[in-house]
Amino acid sequence: MSKPLKNQLQQEVEKRRTFAIISHPDAGKTTLTEKLLLFGGAIRLAGTVKGRKAAKFATSDWMEIEKQRGISVTSSVMQFDYKGHRINILDTPGHQDFSEDTYRTLTAADSAVMIIDAAKGVEAQTKKLFQVCRMRGIPIFTFINKLDREGRDPFDLLEEIEQLLDIRSHPMNWPIGMGKQLSGIYDRHKQKVELFDEQDDEKIEYTEVAGYEDAKIRKMAGEHLHDQLCEEMELLDVAGDDFDLEKVSKGELTPVFFGSAINNFGVQTFLENFLQLAPTPAARNSNEGMVEPTEEKFAGYIFKIQANMNPAHRDRLAFLRIVSGKFERGKTVFHARSNKNMKLTQPQQFLAQDRDIVDEAFPGDIIGLFDPGVFRIGDTLAENKTLSFDELPTFSPEIFSKVIVKNALKHKQYQKGIDQLTDEGTIQVFKTVGFEDIILGVVGQLQFEVFEYRMKHEYGVDIQMQRMSFSHARWLVGDQIDPGKFRINSTAVTDKNGHYVALFENEYAMRSAMEKFPDIQFLETAP
Numbered sequence: 001m002s003k004p005l006k007n008q009l010q011q012e013v014e015k016r017r018t019f020a021i022i023s024h025p026d027a028g029k030t031t032l033t034e035k036l037l038l039f040g041g042a043i044r045l046a047g048t049v050k051g052r053k054a055a056k057f058a059t060s061d062w063m064e065i066e067k068q069r070g071i072s073v074t075s076s077v078m079q080f081d082y083k084g085h086r087i088n089i090l091d092t093p094g095h096q097d098f099s100e101d102t103y104r105t106l107t108a109a110d111s112a113v114m115i116i117d118a119a120k121g122v123e124a125q126t127k128k129l130f131q132v133c134r135m136r137g138i139p140i141f142t143f144i145n146k147l148d149r150e151g152r153d154p155f156d157l158l159e160e161i162e163q164l165l166d167i168r169s170h171p172m173n174w175p176i177g178m179g180k181q182l183s184g185i186y187d188r189h190k191q192k193v194e195l196f197d198e199q200d201d202e203k204i205e206y207t208e209v210a211g212y213e214d215a216k217i218r219k220m221a222g223e224h225l226h227d228q229l230c231e232e233m234e235l236l237d238v239a240g241d242d243f244d245l246e247k248v249s250k251g252e253l254t255p256v257f258f259g260s261a262i263n264n265f266g267v268q269t270f271l272e273n274f275l276q277l278a279p280t281p282a283a284r285n286s287n288e289g290m291v292e293p294t295e296e297k298f299a300g301y302i303f304k305i306q307a308n309m310n311p312a313h314r315d316r317l318a319f320l321r322i323v324s325g326k327f328e329r330g331k332t333v334f335h336a337r338s339n340k341n342m343k344l345t346q347p348q349q350f351l352a353q354d355r356d357i358v359d360e361a362f363p364g365d366i367i368g369l370f371d372p373g374v375f376r377i378g379d380t381l382a383e384n385k386t387l388s389f390d391e392l393p394t395f396s397p398e399i400f401s402k403v404i405v406k407n408a409l410k411h412k413q414y415q416k417g418i419d420q421l422t423d424e425g426t427i428q429v430f431k432t433v434g435f436e437d438i439i440l441g442v443v444g445q446l447q448f449e450v451f452e453y454r455m456k457h458e459y460g461v462d463i464q465m466q467r468m469s470f471s472h473a474r475w476l477v478g479d480q481i482d483p484g485k486f487r488i489n490s491t492a493v494t495d496k497n498g499h500y501v502a503l504f505e506n507e508y509a510m511r512s513a514m515e516k517f518p519d520i521q522f523l524e525t526a527p
């Protein structure tokens, strides 16, 4: 086989890191992303990203809902270079109306960065996103943000992370003071102090020290803060977990960094450590075993489809994660589901809202493909015709609705819309057993709004949604499932593949059913 290609792949994979940022709204994801991009010298983006929420909608002509609500419905991908590395950030919508898309985006990441607000600790959305990362066993790095404000005691925060998320933690650095008293952070591994300077977020100053007891720190931070640092470091050294890269790789231990994104404080230290510790693009499983990134044959899979970026053309954009081989513009690949070769002529790369045409891309990169309506989430595109990557998980919806079509004559369009929107993964469709009534399920309320909007504008169907009282869904696996038995505060339905799913009104009803039917498995994702 060609040696130069193998070598090139090895080099390109080595320098790449693809990660997602997970956090609860307002923790500082946009701010941290902006600072990271600035380190990468992507200066022209600085203004763009900072004003992303507003600017995007001034220029974007897609979806009124985005404009009205001022939020980003979709996640985008950003790429930048830093000291010989190429970094892909997968952005996940920060609003609480996040969707199943957010979860699926995480499947394209090789690691995750979890941002926590020092005053608020672990919040609801962080927890949900964390659980998806945990399920995949990817490394998770923690950035505790907003040290410039009075936050909670760092030990408290660590304990909360460990307890609520069931992961061990290892602080890589430690704050010297907090809020008004914030004077710096002490790097436990490199033994240096980064000084805090609120006035100037461009200048980053480090002082080498000979350990936390060094009198230099006393001079800089004062007696009181230095005493406190020494005490806390001793406690950490004795009671804290040791650093263990293997545990980090398995997602069992999270390296914790402190900082203040808005002041660009602790961000560079975080980035440099992250690049050192985070994994290179990982192999993915397929019907032919693990596909390694350095395999020469190109292969990738679609994890997200975004519709209507340009309503004039009604085109869709499919996001493809490259798993192996080298991508070149004009490459011909095989699309197994349609059993056709395809020439990829117009691939797009994403830098915030700019879309540049890509000529070359490598494992770990995300490219956008123009989709005339042939792709589905989870589709494999590969040079090897028999290859097929594992299906992406379907996540348990939390909001359910019945749909009434206002004009019965529009039923055909309605069905077409339902089929297409299910392909895109915008909604999940269930049918009641016996009556075949359609019930839609989503992870976030916004998905319903998008559904309603698109039904009207793309398919010309006016619908009315009738919210149902269910809040949990579990796929049922077992030898003898009698759907008639799910009646009390629950109902049994089938999903698009005919699997039985039980919908429950509350956690209690779900737990009771689990106890009552010990022979049935209740799965959170589709089998």
Ligand code: GDP
Pocket: 023, 024, 025, 026, 027, 028, 029, 030, 031, 032, 094, 145, 146, 147, 148, 149, 259, 260, 261, 262, 263
């Ligand atoms: P997102 O919703 O997670 O993307 O959060 P943003 O990055 O938009 O930040 C939410 C708010 O927190 C904004 O008003 C930011 O200016 C502010 N913020 C972000 N980082 C910091 C920080 O380190 N310190 C302080 N005091 N505020 C911050």
